[in-house]
Amino acid sequence: MSEASPVLSVEKLTTAFRAGGEWRAVIRDISFTVDAGETVAIVGESGSGKSVTALSAMRLLPPATSRVSGHVRLEGRDLLTLSEKEMRAVRGGRIGMIFQEPMTSLNPVFTVGNQLAEALVLHRDLSWAQAEAEALRMMERVRIPAARSRLNEYPHRFSGGMRQRVMIAMALACRPKLLIADEPTTALDVTIQAEILHIIRELQREENMAVLFITHDMGVVAEVADRTVVMLRGDMVEEGRTDAIFAAPREPYTKALLAAIPRLGTMGASPAPKRFPRVDAAAGLADDGAPASVPDSTQAPVLDVAGLSTRFDLPNGRIHAVENVSFAIRPGETLALVGESGCGKSTTGRTILGLVKPSEGAVRIDGEDVLSAGRAGLRQMRRTAQMIFQDPFASLNPRITIGAAIAEPILSHGLMNRAAARERAAELLDKVGLSPSVASRYPHEFSGGQRQRISIARALALSPKLIVADEAVSALDVSVKAQVANLMLDLQESMGLAYLFISHDMAVVERISHRVAVMYLGEIVEIGPRASVFGAPGHPYTKRLIEAVPLPDPARRGSLPPKLSEELKSPLRPLDYVAPPRIYDEVAPGHFVQRIA
Template structure:
């Protein structure tokens, strides 16, 4: 294989990064704890080394230790050595490290909203990094910034330079982080879950971009990910970590085909695989990646819908000029309609920026919208915050970015208890017991409820958000990328938990995700969105087994397979201009027409529904 030949050539050269006996310690209320214990690794030029393991296993702490970005004095390196091109990094001063970061060694962080400065424009943040390390003027740096954004397929890159992080979707913020990290062509790129927030088509393009960087610049890459499909596509070698220690390492083929450690075998067994639920109606019960009987499909039309959406439209004004008048509008969601029945899971899939998360926020009445939304018999358009409060007992949301949705000044126990207190459902000892039970349900220790959000890993924070959403026993949960930050084993447990709750309580889920294998595992029906519109909707079996729209077919073709023997030499790239949802004020969207291609299976037949 090409990757094996590349690996043989790489290992003949001296390592660009060497780590020996790395030990990292963090302070806890119960005393110091070692979170990285004796890590060794060699990274050669042009090599891709993947670090896999469960949430909290020490993957991200390893990357922060190498980069010298540990939150001191709470965390620090207490032993070992890290050398970059023969230069020792452990103990290096902050000024010297700052000169290396971005130019020689760069990092893509896991949570873009907390890594981007909210008071600086996107353009200022990218050009600042370029100007700090390259002898370029402001105009040249701006041109380089536009090229970096275009490389990660952000539409209207020049206009994005003037925007702030909160004006972009989660997937677009992640692409901005990737553009910043790659802008100066570093020798070593550490990518901490770089594709977590990205849909499969953009993920494929980002992985292709990383391959180009490796081929053209001989950049060495450490890829930290829980997506074993990405590992199979990209890795030359794999390190598997658990509780801060390396439990297994070796070539990617050996790890996938001949895993030695029981922990590695369990990780691989939990991987959701596209096609594992083929030919079945409804979601499969049991953990992803393991044979399971399919559950009966939700009744298609008999029960009254718990959520009814008709002609949902969301548009955002764009202002400009001296007087900041409205000059254009973003057509984020345009004429979306669907029903969600009791006990059903409707998955919404599509590219970043297509309107998935905006649809979920509109259901929660968190943004202005037009159209009709009826939740459990209550029409929500025009409701005040006070009038909306009882409705929110029936519909809760798990947001995409767990850290940004948790108040850093409150303990996680207080955060999970807050909805119960607001709605007067529990107090005193009963409240504490219910919070402890919610923690157990999402596989967290009840004792952890006294900690603050920053003391948890990204995956653990997402489980806290899920516990918070479950507290009110709602009828509907809007899950916006609710398992995207979780490693495969915890993801399997959370999906099992969601399905158990659906069986026990009749919960309905609007499941927003870019992970097509997970969508196949959990959904009854699937809606595919493109440019703010639903272009295909139907039973999961129909959409996955016989996709009729070209865009749906493209999404499925872009899914990385967890098999290193079937990795693609090149990812399929999109042709033509990057589509933009920005329209002039006088723009009138054409009506959308659908073709019925099967019972309950509809495909868009209008110009805006055409795939690029």
């Protein structure tokens, strides 16, 4: 760390929002510094004030409804005293920021290459040709496959993880003195997260860059942060060296936060999932989590997928998003589908539910062939199978109350009258741990974890047998993630639900699943019982996924796998490409591994 004055100095930062005609402080007297070459992490649950702290420092809050006081000094200049024109020069140039939700940060009407090049022209005084060349270099550096051909694509053509990599490239391209990273790896799978952490660390060393890292992932904190600031409901409750906080936390809340972290390798040979510890923040305690049940293996599958392939034609080839995928899920069972962003996990889930048209294969839900069903058949199928999406805010209509949103599928299928549907919505809200009195509120009035509970309630409205959960807990902080995962296990036990649990969070997958399927470039390369796959992974890609999970222990910093040197492979193939037949070896009962050619 530098002995010179800090790059960023925050003193007594207080931010208030106008609500109901009065000002209400949401963060109070926040003070910390970040030196050149140093990484400081701000951690805490959603609603603790982490992101508001960053947005206040960047002067990105609406002036009409927010009031910021205190001092935010960047290299000695107080940002709170600068004009808006001066701040525009600071943002993107002296300070880079990576936002949590890349789709709302990227302009949908410009290509990603255009947006990267524009930032470079504005802040690094490059010509357009130089900026485009540098944009390509940065896209390759954040490991976007086939980067040259993807420069001219629009944001909607990228997966969530790929869009986040574009945002990271944009933030780092101008070589800022300070990088503010707000949950930069939340949407990324563990291997790409490890790569991004390597990239940020490399650039930090090259440029002596200061990094303010906002996250709820304590494994990432242990891996990257020199010092840690813990926030709770707008207040700083603890601050100090990361290794000291992990070794001997002083505050009850910090103890509870650390106790709730899911850790790989804690499940052993148990065939059953295990609930997450229930945290008592006041006492700083967490229980060990109760075990869940094992499904009856003699029951007929509720979902049977055979030889499923989904391909998308492009002018320069064909994307083999899903290639010859087969698996089955029984009532009361959770099959986790894991892999990197862009590997085909979400496309598999969406194809199964008829939201994407497959190229070939068969899908049977509760014995009915989905792919040959017409509109009426698909409509009937949706009473048996439902989906929980990654972003609950995007999947809820902002103009209707949550009570109406939950009742909507019941009314649409003509199952009840309006009065009965309202009663059913109230019952479902209670079932997912929310008060029925909130039914008249709108989605924006809830936290991320509460919105995800609402999405689960809506998915349960038609009493389905199968739920496809697409990254249902990925964007949630550690304690809310535990609550939602436990809720899903409770509902599975009481209702016999089958889950296809799509995720990149390996620690959650180990805790919540009965079986695991690993996807790579659209193919399943390994599938088997969770204990067998995690205890004895057979495919090199599965081993790398497990090794890439950051450990919540600063003493083991540097345990991430080395930075990849080869280019990531792309699922883009020539139009005449035919996938070769694959051979799977059964390495343990029910545990199959694709043979490497």
